Amino acid sequence: MESRLEHLVCVTPDDFRRRGPALLETARWKLLAHGDSWFSFTSARVDAHANLLEELVFSRPTLAVSCAGHHNALRRMIDLEGSADFLRLLGGDTAWDGILLSMGGNDLVSAATVPALQPGGEATPLHLRLLRRQTEWDAPSKGVSRYFSEDGWQTYCQYVKANLKHVLSLRDAGASRGKPVFMHCYAVPMPRPAGSDGSDAASGPWLYPALKAYAIPQADWAAMSRLMLSKLATLLKACAADPANYPQLQVFDSTQVPIAPAAPGSSGISGDWHNEIHLNHSGCFKIARAWSSHVEAVLSGKPLEGAAPTTGRGKSRH
Numbered sequence: 606m607e608s609r610l611e612h613l614v615c616v617t618p619d620d621f622r623r624r625g626p627a628l629l630e631t632a633r634w635k636l637l638a639h640g641d642s643w644f645s646f647t648s649a650r651v652d653a654h655a656n657l658l659e660e661l662v663f664s665r666p667t668l669a670v671s672c673a674g675h676h677n678a679l680r681r682m683i684d685l686e687g688s689a690d691f692l693r694l695l696g697g698d699t700a701w702d703g704i705l706l707s708m709g710g711n712d713l714v715s716a717a718t719v720p721a722l723q724p725g726g727e728a729t730p731l732h733l734r735l736l737r738r739q740t741e742w743d744a745p746s747k748g749v750s751r752y753f754s755e756d757g758w759q760t761y762c763q764y765v766k767a768n769l770k771h772v773l774s775l776r777d778a779g780a781s782r783g784k785p786v787f788m789h790c791y792a793v794p795m796p797r798p799a800g801s802d803g804s805d806a807a808s809g810p811w812l813y814p815a816l817k818a819y820a821i822p823q824a825d826w827a828a829m830s831r832l833m834l835s836k837l838a839t840l841l842k843a844c845a846a847d848p849a850n851y852p853q854l855q856v857f858d859s860t861q862v863p864i865a866p867a868a869p870g871s872s873g874i875s876g877d878w879h880n881e882i883h884l885n886h887s888g889c890f891k892i893a894r895a896w897s898s899h900v901e902a903v904l905s906g907k908p909l910e911g912a913a914p915t916t917g918r919g920k921s922r923h
Contacts, residue, residue, distance in 0.1 A: 610662035613669055618690035621670045633665035634904050639691040640707025642883060644673035655886040660893030663901050669705060670694060682708050682768035696779040702904055704776060704786045709765055713837050716761050718815040732756040736819045749828045752821050762840055769844055769851060783853055785903050789896055790838035790859040792884060795867040796826040799880040810881045834860060857899045859892050
């Protein structure tokens with residue numbers, strides 16, 4: 606008979622500070638979580654779009670102390686230094702069974718939106734941006750890669766690798782030394798005029814204005830998005846495959862989970878997407894169920910399944 610799956614229980618650092626021992630007594634696995642808006646779980650954020658933590662399920666009671674609140678979501682990896690709760694809990698006396706991280710997506714978007722020209726009118730060097738100006742495009746035979754700055758990508762890779770090593774060093778400085786750090790990759794968004802409800806630049810849309818500003822043909826937008834997100838997935842998986850430099854880093858390739866794409870040009874909820882870069886509940890359900898199986902297999906010491914993830918079983922709460 607199939608075991609019953611239980612949703613991950615998420616609590617805030619304040620909750621854990623007040624009720625820590627009692628909370629831990631009922632949990633088979635104790636996790637620490639932090640990350641960008643894909644993880645934020647406060648009511649204001651969940652009302653705006655879904656998140657992965659809310660959809661993770663396990664066969665045994667599992668608790669996560671999540672530092673990814675509405676006002677505390679990572680905009681960039683480097684923001685980790687300002688995340689006092691996460692740093693305290695990661696380096697403290699609690700031996701977490703694993704750490705859940707949602708990191709790198711915002712950094713990729715930021716790198717893609719770097720303008721071609723600096724405020725003074727001079728060109729931004731290619732190693733500091735991911736997109737090429739029309740006069741810099743390679744031959745059409747190279748496909749959408751002709752729009753992409755490999756020099757800028759190498760800069761981004763160095764940044765991601767340095768940040769990941771820093772996180773792992775912080776883990777190994779506390780009671781959770783050697784415990785697995787779980788990261789997900791990101792589903793491939795359709796660049797489109799669909800931002801969140803805010804009015805500032807951080808509210809999006811994100812890729813859509815960048816690709817327009819660089820005059821990249823609209824017919825290539827979907828492929829360009831896939832190129833960038835696939836390269837990020839390849840980077841993270843390469844780090845996970847290098848245990849000498851990234852010990853116990855576990856990466857789940859979310860790009861392989863079938864997600865219904867948003868319609869090109871749509872401005873609201875479409876397919877499995879709430880806006881341009883955030884999934885709705887159905888999208889989060891699909892990725893989270895597949896990722897849950899990966900996380901539980903590692904926590905249980907079971908062999909991982911093949912590279913192509915499945916969407917798992919169980920029904921969403923939503």
